[in-house]
Amino acid sequence: MAEPMTPDEVVRALTHWRVPFRRVDGWRTRNRNKVGPWGPVYGLVVHHTGDDADDKIDLDLIVRGRAGLPGPLAQFGCDDDGTIWLVACGRANHAGGGDPRVLGAVIEESYGGYPPKSREHTGSDGSTDGNNNFYGVETFYSGSKAPTAQARRSLVLLAAAICHHHGWSAKSVIGHKEWSDWKSDPGHVDMKAFRKAVARRLREGPPNPVDQDVYLERAARRLRAASIHLVLADQNLKRAIDEGAKVRVIRGRTRASAEATKEDAARLGRQ
Ligand SMILES: [Zn+2]
Structure with a gap:
């Protein structure tokens, strides 16, 4: 070969x-x-x-x-x-x-x-x-x-x-x-x-699609620090960031979408 x-x-x-x-x-x-x-x-x-x-x-x-x-x-x-x-x-x-x-x-x-x-x-x-x-x-x-x-x-x-x-x-x-x-x-x-x-x-094997591009919403910055730490403490998400996954901050999204990002993190943890 x-x-x-x-x-x-x-x-x-x-x-x-x-x-x-x-x-x-x-x-x-x-x-x-x-x-x-x-x-x-x-x-x-x-x-x-x-x-x-x-x-x-x-x-x-x-x-x-x-x-x-x-x-x-x-x-x-x-x-x-x-x-x-x-x-x-x-x-x-x-x-x-x-x-x-x-x-x-x-x-x-x-x-x-x-x-x-x-x-x-x-x-x-x-x-x-x-x-x-x-x-x-x-x-x-x-x-x-x-x-x-x-x-x-x-x-x-x-x-x-x-x-x-x-x-x-x-x-x-x-x-x-x-x-x-x-x-x-x-x-x-x-x-x-x-x-x-x-x-x-x-x-x-190939990385999970979610690892590819981790979106942290600007709204997440307005959540309590504790919530943000909760997101970042997720080991898989943290590893994705350590490995250089792109973190893109998007202006003007709602708190709801920041929460959705937390759900992504939780889902990653289960994979
Ligand atoms: Zn060379």
Whole structure:
């Protein structure tokens, strides 16, 4: 099952895993297949773009590339709000050269917390080209601090969707810094902990629809503090928020709708 996913399979997998995603025009046929092989695929490499530019600028960069590095620069982008952008389908310019020992460890999924430390990078004598074998997701942040909670949550869902499609474990997901000894991305993401979150998501399956988008009404702010604490104390709701579920505050709703949100929380508790 190392055939790369088709565009339809990508959409099906991401929909099933409730990954919040949007399509960049032309993504189905955007790739660099003409310059090298694509597949067999063995895993997913997580990246950061390395800047805190406007997400639109980062997205444009990944689609087009930059001087000396033609796009697409990944199959997927992940913005600060946790939207996964479908950029390309096929070979992309993201992983570059890396260590074949790491590739072997990913294929075997046999390593402990971390794959063997990479000793290779683009252009080094013993390197192998990761663009042949890895999907890539570029996360739109500088790496000088952690990605947003929403971005991290969506990255975990995306990784779970891809691993589940191929029958892989979370050990098929690595950071660029684990592939190339030149790289430090994704910054402030411990990949062992990240893989643990992916493994847990794979065990638990796709999130509940209610987890996807938790609405806390502005009216709830006017309820007694005790009521609000009651809502937030619900473990499942709290976990959804911890995992980066979007909390949207809507102006002008009634107390009744705030109460309905409490009911949602109670329902979550029973699921
Ligand atoms: Zn990278």
